[in-house]
Amino acid sequence: MIKLLTTSDKETEEIGLYLGKVLKKGNVVCLSGSLGAGKTVFIKGIASAHNVHDPVTSPTFTLINEYEGDVPIYHFDVYRISHVDEMYDIGFDEYIYGEGIVLIEWADLIKEILPHNVIWVFIDRFNSYDEKTVNNRLISIDFREDSFIEEKFFEMLKSKGKQVLDN
Ligand SMILES: Nc1ncnc2c1ncn2[C@@H]1O[C@H](COP(=O)(O)OP(=O)(O)OP(=O)(O)O)[C@@H](O)[C@H]1O
Numbered sequence: 540m541i542k543l544l545t546t547s548d549k550e551t552e553e554i555g556l557y558l559g560k561v562l563k564k565g566n567v568v569c570l571s572g573s574l575g576a577g578k579t580v581f582i583k584g585i586a587s588a589h590n591v592h593d594p595v596t597s598p599t600f601t602l603i604n605e606y607e608g609d610v611p612i613y614h615f616d617v618y619r620i621s622h623v624d625e626m627y628d629i630g631f632d633e634y635i636y637g638e639g640i641v642l643i644e645w646a647d648l649i650k651e652i653l654p655h656n657v658i659w660v661f662i663d664r665f666n667s668y669d670e671k672t673v674n675n676r677l678i679s680i681d682f683r684e685d686s687f688i689e690e691k692f693f694e695m696l697k698s699k700g701k702q703v704l705d706n
């Protein structure tokens with residue numbers, strides 16, 4: 540688990556960019572965090588690492604947006620899903636085992652159908668009523684068994700002078 544603190548949306552996007560740089564096709568990143576936590580901001584960073592020039596916004600009327608980059612980026616937002624079967628209806632398996640990188644906002648809502656080899660990004664806000672901390676976010680990234688990517692990401696953060704928090 541790697542934990543960091545960010546104090547602006549730009550910084551969260553930057554951390555997303557660094558994670559994006561160590562991701563490859565076939566990787567699945569699950570994002571969890573309350574409304575407005577910064578999941579889409581983080582995904583913007585991942586997409587920019589893969590030279591996506593399309594605007595990155597949460598899909599609202601569909602469950603998925605696809606972006607063209609140096610690899611395809613599949614951006615799911617399952618907040619409005621009513622049953623996990625909807626994922627199979629749109630061919631979730633083909634995305635998961637496909638040629639791109641899969642990013643899923645609100646992935647906790649479809650936990651039962653996720654492959655086990657996924658990276659989890661948790662974004663937590665602090666007390667949003669306090670002006671001093673309103674833009675602070677705790678980002679915790681659980682790489683599960685993917686220690687290779689974890690190591691590369693950690694090295695990347697270090698080379699960029701980013702401070703990680705002790706566990
Ligand atoms: N440190 C920060 N990191 C990320 N976003 C921040 C930060 N500080 C402030 N913000 C603001 O919080 C909001 C995050 O919005 P974003 O759409 O990324 O959230 P989300 O988690 O995707 O929400 P939703 O569940 O509605 O999709 C933006 O308005 C952004 O400017």
Ligand SMILES: [Mg+2]
Pocket residue numbers: 578579580597616644
């Ligand atoms: Mg969002």
